Amino acid sequence: MDKELIISETIEKYEKYINPAIARLFRFMGLATIEWQAEGDIIRDIDGKEYIDCLGGYGVFSLGHRHPKVIEAVKKQLDYMPLSSKVLFNKPMADLSEILAKITPGDLQYSFIGNSGAEAVEGAIKLARVYTGREKVIATANAFHGKTMGALSATGRDVFSRPFRPLLSGFSHVSFGDFSELEKVVDENTAAVILEPIQGEGGIIVPPQDYFAKVRALCDKLGVVLICDEVQTGLGRTGKMFAVDHYGVVPDIITTAKSLGGGVMPIGAFTARPHLWDKYIESPFLHTSTFGGNPLACTAAIAAIEAIIEEKLAEKADQTGRYFIDELNKIQKQFPAVVKEMRGKGLMIGVELTKEGIGGFLMSELIAQGVLVAYTLNNPNVIRIEPPLNISRDRVNKVVGAFRDAIEKANDMIDDF
CATH class of the missing domain: 3.40.640.10 (Type I PLP-dependent aspartate aminotransferase-like (Major domain))
Incomplete structure (x- = not known):
């Protein structure tokens, strides 16, 4: 299987038969690859790179992938x-x-x-x-x-x-x-x-x-x-x-x-x-x-x-969400020039940024670190976090670490946004 050929042909078909603007957006965000296999809270692309799914299909994958x-x-x-x-x-x-x-x-x-x-x-x-x-x-x-x-x-x-x-x-x-x-x-x-x-x-x-x-x-x-x-x-x-x-x-x-x-x-x-x-x-x-x-x-x-x-997933969402938001709040207090507020309930979490331009940068940085997120459709200042409700504490800690690294980089270049 020629992976590079499959990727290039798929992107070309998006441009020709679906929407060239979507293809350009995916490329800009560093997503010039193909989703290939998924299980639990992990998505793997055609090259085998793993991503922690913190977008969850905009709320579809509460049970994770392929429960x-x-x-x-x-x-x-x-x-x-x-x-x-x-x-x-x-x-x-x-x-x-x-x-x-x-x-x-x-x-x-x-x-x-x-x-x-x-x-x-x-x-x-x-x-x-x-x-x-x-x-x-x-x-x-x-x-x-x-x-x-x-x-x-x-x-x-x-x-x-x-x-x-x-x-x-x-x-x-x-x-x-x-x-x-x-x-x-x-x-x-x-x-x-x-x-x-x-x-x-x-x-x-x-x-x-x-x-x-x-x-x-x-x-x-x-x-x-x-x-x-x-x-x-x-x-x-x-x-x-x-x-x-x-x-x-x-x-x-x-x-x-x-x-x-x-x-x-x-x-x-x-x-x-x-x-x-x-x-x-x-x-x-x-x-x-x-x-x-x-x-x-x-x-x-x-x-x-x-x-x-x-599996008591509502209860798990409550417990994990409280921990997740607490950890993200620590980052907000450290970098208030980048992050305005953390809010949400359970595992429906929003990270509101101080400037709209920061969102795309954070998404690219997180994707590069193997974390999938997106901003909310009506408010591009807010990065949404909606992982599977059964996400492990270890995965949460990895996501928090990726956020901290990405936000620290954004803080270093805050005047550029």
Whole structure:
């Protein structure tokens, strides 16, 4: 196998058939290689170089890569039926929906299984509108809910939405975490308020502790549906099974995806309280998906949730995250000219830098040291850290050491940024 030929041909195909700008960006970041094999918290490129995965597919790989329980379940299901006929009962989808009802907060009960986080958000918005008969949806600035037209209408960054306007009508945005601002715009014509419990792409922004309780009370008062987008925060990432559990709040609809597939299959879902489901019970084909709820993806999701529970990964994320943030805070105190703040919950951590230009430099330095990270999509000043929830303390220490070296180099050349 001629590795250099494979690399050059792959990059050439990116330039010719995918997007030349992506190829240029990867090269600039020192990523002119091919991902080849992965296991646990390690990715190996075609040359065998190892990288500690601290990006985790933007939250996909909570179990790490190729978790044996999920792989075994998927292989077994392949011998039975990978996709659904859609006309007979589907046991894996029924089993997964039952599990989602059991692990989600409060009385959330009915689920629709789709293929992605954006689809889950689309479905949640549709359900809120059909249930209330209202149009208005309130989201937040710098939120990220996906890039399909409905989800993009809720996503709070103009750089993504402006080229596709007009989007869906009835959407408006307020500052995240500012209840007084939200209170001014929510009224009897509002169908839903959609919020991330912690803003991910917005820069790992944690709201005030009492924010969600106030939002819940406001929605109850005005008959507004509260949608919590847990596509990135859910299933143990923040040290609880769901991030809203930190606030003691039960949403009306919760969305899941990313890590729901166990790092093996794409899958998304929205789960709702029973009274919201009445319109779908009256007309069960109002919202459907050809591939949604397929046995292969549902089997992966069941295995993933079982592994999260059996291995106590939410608890591990909490413990490891506290240690990780403490160690990074020591670096921040040593180099305040480079690092403004460390924040997050569990293993959803943001490193906010003092200057935007530092982010690309740090990414390149960390990649060279075998640590994969990226900045948040809506805030390039923030480097995100989202490793597998079962990452070892030894790996964490290696990542902290790499960060310290990279930040020290940035500090030496701070005036150049």
